Structure formats: C-alpha cells, structure tokens
Amino acid sequence: MIMYKKALIIILSVFVIFYLLEPVPYCKISNKQISGNSIYTSEQIMEVKNITAILLNVIGTSMLPTIQDNSQCLCIQKERYLIGDIIFFFANINNEIHGVSHRIMKIDNGDIYTKGDNNDWIDPPMTKENIVCSIPNIPRYKVLFNFP
DSSP: OHHHHHHHHHHHHHHHHHHHHSEEESEEEOSSOOOSOSBOOHHHHHHHHTOSEEEEEEOSSTTTTTSOTTEEEEEEOOSOOOTTOEEEEEEEETTEEEEEEEEEEEEETTEEEEEOTTOSSOOOOBOGGGEEEEEOEEEHHHHHTTOO
C-alpha cells in the first residue's frame, strides 16, 4: 500500500511539473476592467505598426480558454509567422478597423488563415502585411506566479 502511495505522489508530482512548464501565451488577466474597444483609428494603427513590442489589452472571448477576456498580453514583431502562432492583426469589420488576436491555422501561397480558439469558423485570408505582432509562449508557472 505504501508503494502505491509513493507511486501516486511521484505521478502527481510529474504531472504538476509538466503542467507548470507547459507553454502558454504571455498574458495575464488584468486586475481592473480594461476600458475601450477593439476599434483603431488610422493614427493608432501607424503607431502600433511601428513598435517592435507592445502590451495589448485583449477584450472579448474569441480566444477562450487560451486567452481570457480582459487580459493584457505581450506582443512582439517577428520576421516569420508560423501555424499555431497567436497573432495580433487589423481587420475591417463593418467598415471599422478592429484589432484582433487569433491563432494562425493555415498558410497557403502567402494567404494566412486565422481562427479564434473559441470560434467555429476560420477568418477570411490575409497577408503578412496585416499582421502586427505575435503573442509569445512562456512556461505556465511564469504566468501563474505573476510575470513582470
């Protein structure tokens, strides 16, 4: 019986270690309600596109459970974006420019297809020029234990 308890403790410990080391997006739920919306002016778009790293306010549920509503995420420009990357891009929705954070699902002849983890549909194709930056992954324990 004691041997089973030791084995169970070892298995649970390994599970916890793997859980804490699992990569997750570099995001944290904000302590205060983020105000505003996802609509950007042309001046704001130019400002954001000229920054190599930015702290984004993510509002909405399209990336649940990966990114929670009312989160702040670090976003960094990259030379190359890959399938599985969570990217921030601008999209024209009802004649307004919105900032969107979705995951790259497919890249085909320069067309990039994204999808919110919580959505049932794939977004219309875009090109690399639409992408502003990518939300990097870090070990889960850094998020749980209050990354800087």
